[in-house]
Amino acid sequence: MGMENLEEFLKRKKKDAERNKIDWEQKKQQWLAEIAEFYNQVKAFLAPLQEKGLLSLDWEEVKKYEEYLGEYATNKLYINFPNQKVVIEPIGKNIIGAMGRIDMIGKNGNIKFLLVDKEAESPKVTVHFNDGLSKGLEKIRETKNPEYVWKIATPPPNIKFIDLNEDSFSDALLEVIAE
Template sequence: MSDDDFSSKVRQFARERTSEPAIDWDVRRTWWTSRVDDLFQKIGAWIEPLLSDGTADLQPGMLTLKEDYIGTYPITQGVIRIGGESVQIIPRGTLIVGAAGRVDLKGPVGDAMLLLVQPSTPSTDPQWIHASWYLANAQSRTALAPLDQQVFQNTLLDILGIAT
């Protein structure tokens, strides 16, 4: 390869990379923490009858995460307490391979992974803005179920060891 070819290829590469929009990491962090807060609100609503009658308790708390580019930041975590058992709700981060965020559920007899999955449809917005929560299958992390009330409640039963 000649020096001219080399220089031409490197210049083209540099032009293509600098024309990509820069990521605003503050916006990403704010978006991620708000999505986790929204998830906690949904979980509270999904177990509301148990909270109302005192069968369950949902205790939010704060966790400090540190991620490349994002920096160090506080984020909501929590614990669901039912019958002397606890299920921890632990955010893991937004810079996750194949997802826009991850929250783990850790119960006495099992764990579950919730992922913010980006749509595959084209968009002019950053793909992570349109991500939705999914439950990753314990046997095959590539098999995902959209997270809704029924999926969450079944998962809670599983990780508490309650036969369905």
């Protein structure tokens, strides 16, 4: 019986591994699209100020490397004001508690933009232990298919998520540049 049990166990593990295999190239392309979507929002927020000559935008291509995703090229955005500039740079896709992170860095600090569940108001990390009930967990995963959106994360320890819109972005930008 020992060899039969071992063989059955290994077959189950192999089947589970194939079912749970992650397409990292697809994840990388998805991340690049999410970055582009974020930048499109930012450009729309800043367009009226740019048209009035109050700021300008510059782009710089940067290489990033993330475990599993590998190396990829993306852009860093510089928002140029008189006498100072702000940098907006993607940090990574594989972030604990979020589906991605982009930082805005100015002389007065750093603002974090996180790609999170549209309904989320603060971070929530759930830990599941595989105790043979994996079929039940699969059903939970299948029923919850959240929509992800960019939100501003307040500083720790009591992190809250603020919906990203023209006003919240303007407030965040002012926070990193105001004297």
